[in-house]
Amino acid sequence: MNHRERIITVLNGGIPDYIPTFELVFDETERDFEGRTWIGGPVDPDIEGMSYADKIKYNAKLYIDVAKRFGHSMIFVNRNLGIHENKNETGVRDTIMEIRNQSGDEYMLMCHNDPTFMIPFNNMEDFCFNLMDRPEYMHEVARNNVKDSKRICHEMLEAGADGFILCCDYCFNSGPFISPAQFEEFIAPYLKEAVKYFKNAGAYVIKHTDGNIMPIIDYLIDAEPHGLHSLDPMAGVDIKVIKEKYGDKIALCGNVDCSLMQTGTRDQIRDSAEYCLKHAKHGGGYIFSTSNCVFRGMPLESYDLIHEIWLANREY
Amino acid sequence: MKILDTISEMLQKGKADEVKKLVQQGIDEGINAKIILEDGMMKGMNIIGVKFKNNEVYVPEVLVAARAMNFGIETLKPYMTEHENIAKGKVVLGTVVGDLHNIGKNLVKIMMEGKGLEVIDLGVDVSSEKYIEAIKEHQPQIIGFSALLTTTMINMEKVVATIKEAGLRDKVKIMIGGAPVTEEYCKTIGADIYCSDAASAADAAIDVCAN
């Protein structure tokens, strides 16, 4: 079973040879990768004079090297080349093609493609006022976003992606950013439509969102993605509860507390990782990962620790 | 008075035009501007704050209520005496350096303004120097730091230290908040007040300013 097959088995609810792992974002790369950092990432490397094609090769190689080093079965192309992106914005697509080029079918390869509304980066006010004052307009925006995502779907699958991780965040620690009623009206139907379309096109789909998803989880399950990521314990999401209630409907990914990986003791981090493996491993359908990502500034000793725990417990 | 209850109700529903109309009607009926503000609008905003804390309403509802409040205040302003116009206190708020999260901080600002405090918002990614400058310039009773990342939360400690070094520590109360922040952390770094949500932050700020 190669890495890709392992993830496909899990996303189809099956039991692989061992629990696969991956990270949505891995931004602490200097220590283990000869000082290399992501082009377009938080710390741009010195790439004076590098051609576009070489930049793509550089990031593609770093994605593969991270996966190899930490035994990741899935690679998520989480960013384009940022300020070094070309005019046509083909960075993600070209990175996907290059990763396939360099590693064949070894890894499950995913990218962004979420057409739904999310917690706005800025201009929360405009978004909310539109939602409250101009519902018809917002439905039109939502419909257009879904239309675009269908086009992107084919483009990325043709480039060699296996599917999508839908990364629009819906929840704060306290719960959804809009009421469950507004969620049902403005997000749920569009999420469902997009997921259905992507799956029909042959894509695998994992829905990601931060925060306390419990008030809206039924809508997420109802959209029928293959998997659900990041299950944040900081927001009170308990993988044991989710596994019991929804484990036969959806594959689960995450739940190792990434906040503790910055502020907690080794024992707390160990407990979190072991808890996830203990309660999500049985019956398959689990991908081990942090409850968000390996963000800039996270001490890598924390990641080393959960990696060791995974190695020791991953076998079925 | 029934009209004050209606103002509070309409404000909670975010009906800005209604609030504006009712406020004008109240004035025309001879109700004191300060009473309309406190027993009508602020009362409504308070209820929204508590409901938000209890997950009974969400950010959009809070924002439209705040918008209705602003409409009402604009209508009231010409009828407030200079004395009534004076805020109950002054707060400087900002998200600490390295951190771009502002949704929580903005809600704190809204709730504080809803209680009649003047809030100076320094935005996000605010350096220690900027906080110091703002304390000197605005002389607030309270300075508030927000942080959402465990990696930036530690910068709060640095700002507290810088404020001490600048000899300004006894001039302001330091209030902190944001998802990873705790009461314990507040004590550890020598800040004064921790609040876990916007409504409590506004209450605590009013307490400080009243003393």
Ligand code: B12
């Ligand atoms: C929205 C969001 C973003 C948006 C921010 C948009 C914006 N304009 O704010 C964007 C997409 C930009 C973003 C970026 C990032 N984010 Co972010 N983000 C979130 C998210 C989903 C919600 C945060 C939020 O707005 N909460 C809602 C508000 C209302 O809550 P709050 O801020 O806590 O505020 C309340 C109280 O705390 C209090 N309060 C707040 N401030 C203050 C101040 C005072 C003085 C007082 C008294 C009280 C108080 O009152 C508020 C209202 O009741 C959280 C997930 C989560 N589960 O919370 C992640 C989260 C905070 N982000 C996270 C990360 C890792 C990042 C990134 C590093 C991701 C990346 N790889 O690039 C970047 C960092 C960017 C930067 N340098 O800051 C992590 C942090 C992990 C950690 N341990 O540090 C979280 C927890 C996600 C996770 N599951 O791990 N993010």
